[in-house]
Amino acid sequence: MEYFVQQLINGVTLGSIYGLIAIGYTMVYGIIGMINFAHGDIFMVGAFIALTVFLIMLAIGVTALPLILLIVLIVAMLFTSVWGWAVERIAYRPLRGSFRLAPLITAIGMSIALQNFVQLTQGARVKPLPPQIQGGVTLMQGDAETGAIVVQLSYMQIIIIVTTVVLMTAFSLLIAKTELGRAQRACEQDPKMASLLGVNVDRTISLTFVMGAALAAVAGVMFLLYYGVIDFYIGFLAGVKAFTAAVLGGIGSLPGAMLGGLAIGLIETFWSGYFSVEYKDVAAFSILAITLIFLPSGLLGKPEVEKV
Amino acid sequence: MAAETLTAAEPAAPHGWDLDPVLTVEHLTMRFGGLVAVDDLSFNVGRGDITALIGPNGAGKTTVFNCVTGFYKPTEGRIIMRHGKSASEDAIRRLTETGEPWSESEDGAIFLLERMPDFRICKDARVARTFQNIRLFGGMTVLENLLVAQHNVLMAASNFTIGGILNLPGFRAARQAAIDKAVYWLEHTRLLERADVPAAGLPYGAQRRLEIARAMCTEPHLLCLDEPAAGLNPRETSELNELLEYIRGEHGTSVLLIEHDMGVVMEISDHVVVLDYGEKISDGSAEHVRNDPSVIAAYLGVEDEEVEAAEAAARAAASAAAAKGRAENGPAENGKDTP
Numbered sequence: 001m002e003y004f005v006q007q008l009i010n011g012v013t014l015g016s017i018y019g020l021i022a023i024g025y026t027m028v029y030g031i032i033g034m035i036n037f038a039h040g041d042i043f044m045v046g047a048f049i050a051l052t053v054f055l056i057m058l059a060i061g062v063t064a065l066p067l068i069l070l071i072v073l074i075v076a077m078l079f080t081s082v083w084g085w086a087v088e089r090i091a092y093r094p095l096r097g098s099f100r101l102a103p104l105i106t107a108i109g110m111s112i113a114l115q116n117f118v119q120l121t122q123g124a125r126v127k128p129l130p131p132q133i134q135g136g137v138t139l140m141q142g143d144a145e146t147g148a149i150v151v152q153l154s155y156m157q158i159i160i161i162v163t164t165v166v167l168m169t170a171f172s173l174l175i176a177k178t179e180l181g182r183a184q185r186a187c188e189q190d191p192k193m194a195s196l197l198g199v200n201v202d203r204t205i206s207l208t209f210v211m212g213a214a215l216a217a218v219a220g221v222m223f224l225l226y227y228g229v230i231d232f233y234i235g236f237l238a239g240v241k242a243f244t245a246a247v248l249g250g251i252g253s254l255p256g257a258m259l260g261g262l263a264i265g266l267i268e269t270f271w272s273g274y275f276s277v278e279y280k281d282v283a284a285f286s287i288l289a290i291t292l293i294f295l296p297s298g299l300l301g302k303p304e305v306e307k308v
Numbered sequence: 309m310a311a312e313t314l315t316a317a318e319p320a321a322p323h324g325w326d327l328d329p330v331l332t333v334e335h336l337t338m339r340f341g342g343l344v345a346v347d348d349l350s351f352n353v354g355r356g357d358i359t360a361l362i363g364p365n366g367a368g369k370t371t372v373f374n375c376v377t378g379f380y381k382p383t384e385g386r387i388i389m390r391h392g393k394s395a396s397e398d399a400i401r402r403l404t405e406t407g408e409p410w411s412e413s414e415d416g417a418i419f420l421l422e423r424m425p426d427f428r429i430c431k432d433a434r435v436a437r438t439f440q441n442i443r444l445f446g447g448m449t450v451l452e453n454l455l456v457a458q459h460n461v462l463m464a465a466s467n468f469t470i471g472g473i474l475n476l477p478g479f480r481a482a483r484q485a486a487i488d489k490a491v492y493w494l495e496h497t498r499l500l501e502r503a504d505v506p507a508a509g510l511p512y513g514a515q516r517r518l519e520i521a522r523a524m525c526t527e528p529h530l531l532c533l534d535e536p537a538a539g540l541n542p543r544e545t546s547e548l549n550e551l552l553e554y555i556r557g558e559h560g561t562s563v564l565l566i567e568h569d570m571g572v573v574m575e576i577s578d579h580v581v582v583l584d585y586g587e588k589i590s591d592g593s594a595e596h597v598r599n600d601p602s603v604i605a606a607y608l609g610v611e612d613e614e615v616e617a618a619e620a621a622a623r624a625a626a627s628a629a630a631a632k633g634r635a636e637n638g639p640a641e642n643g644k645d646t647p
Binding site: 178179180182183185186189190192193194195196197198199200201 | 377378379425426427429430431436437439443445446447448452455456457459460462463466522523526
């Protein structure tokens with residue numbers, strides 16, 4: 001029981017990070033129908049920006065942790081957004097009218113370019129960040145006789161889960177209630193018609209990339225704080241997992257991305273907890289394959305409707 | 309205005325639409341590879357008129373619409389939209405030379421639509437359109453469809469969403485105004501009680517009305533309707549006529565419509581332009597066009613010799629030559645029409 005609860009907590013934490021990244025995939029897919037393979041690397045860039053800001057803050061002697069966290073979050077979101085915007089502007093917009101595979105290929109190119117850029121400028125070795133937030137709440141006491149373990153919810157996990165819930169709520173409201181969100185939904189359904197009604201579709205798409213990148217930056221900050229080490233390659237696996245999460249939840253669906261992220265996080269953690277750590281990725285992708293056989297449009301995706 | 313244009317049918321007197329056009333299409337040509345969908349077409353749309361663009365299937369009517377609304381970039385030609393007092397030829401020539409898409413003066417503004425991206429044609433030049441095959445945002449509610457059409461107003465009022473999130477008073481007022489306008493058009497299209505229904509759930513006739521309501525929410529100076537009466541029953545058709553008369557009468561919006569239903573065309577149009585194989589074959593009042601032998605020939609498919617005979621009798625030899633060229637061009641364009 002104790003073991004199960006601990007794994008559940010770990011799984012939800014991991015799932016939150018995946019979910020934040022998955023939103024970027026699903027939104028971009030929804031609005032322009034392409035997979036932004038560079039999104040995982042945008043997440044990685046976000047983590048590096050966060051690390052840089054952290055080290056600068058520590059170097060100039062800022063010690064108030066909440067202040068540091070706030071500044072790191074804001075700066076990382078801001079700069080990563082610029083990266084996300086630039087990627088769209090440079091690699092995708094010029095190919096807007098082109099055949100479907102063209103932006104997919106530039107996306108892979110962007111992904112490689114970003115990885116190599118960070119590798120060249122930051123070095124290939126892992127970058128550690130000294131643990132910043134330690135301690136936690138003990139939920140269940142261990143018992144030596146029954147072999148029960150201590151169940152702990154660390155402060156870091158609380159921060160990750162709360163931040164994710166707050167951001168996702170805010171984000172869902174933004175899409176559902178604001179002008180920008182309405183324009184995004186309109187562009188998603190019929191970009192040409194939206195532009196004939198005076199909506200600047202290019203700008204709306206740019207803002208979608210900016211939002212996705214901002215959320216990826218938050219995920220990057222969380223990843224950095226949670227694991228304490230990053231390198232130029234973290235974007236690849238996290239990106240693939242988040243993409244899997246988006247597909248599992250139903251690509252194009254926001255709640256689907258969140259649910260998918262959570263599902264992938266839980267599957268991975270439970271598999272490593274109860275079976276073997278080596279095969280956790282196999283487990284995650286197998287579940288994806290099985291789900292897609294029975295629910296081809298994912299858990300919450302709308303079935304493809306033939307346009308008449 | 310209607311009476312005036314009808315009496316202006318005598319050949320000598322200039323037509324109302326030539327004196328004060330809201331839209332001028334000049335030497336418009338649209339080629340798709342070797343196919344000439346629209347060939348050197350020129351016509352005027354009078355301010356405050358209801359103008360009909362008619363012609364047999366594949367005549368290039370929708371292509372003209374697509375060029376006017378920025379869906380296609382025309383191969384050649386100039387499309388001039390005028391706001392306010394009619395701009396002088398001089399001003400238009402100067403604008404054409406500068407390479408700018410539009411210019412403003414105290415008399416109004418002129419826009420060269422072929423130079424503008426489609427969202428600006430709606431936003432700045434204020435041309436709205438509807439489609440032959442309905443293109444509503446099916447997943448959104450009826451009201452939301454109308455709010456998307458007011459996106460620019462709301463976006464500006466909400467300071468790019470930030471004011472909207474904070475719910476500032478300025479934004480609240482703008483939002484209320486937008487909803488009021490939507491409600492106004494819902495009332496006039498009899499859709500008010502369905503405001504919160506997803507647009508895809510509306511019956512066909514209601515979807516057609518909603519498309520017009522949505523176009524009107526962009527506050528257009530020119531409303532382009534692509535077959536608004538297609539698929540409507542007689543009662544709905546007469547309602548449509550009333551709605552268009554109302555839009556023109558109360559809002560002074562000029563209307564340009566493509567229509568196959570000759571009942572609608574003859575009843576409400578001040579001015580009819582007839583296309584066949586991408587060329588203009590007739591241009592005038594409904595009365596004039598109805599009696600034009602080349603129009604009758606195009607619609608009823610009279611033999612070429614008969615056309616020539618009829619035209620020789622009725623019109624100058626020049627138009628007969630055009631008809632011959634048309635016979636050589638072959639059927640075309642249909643299918644390219646709708647993207």
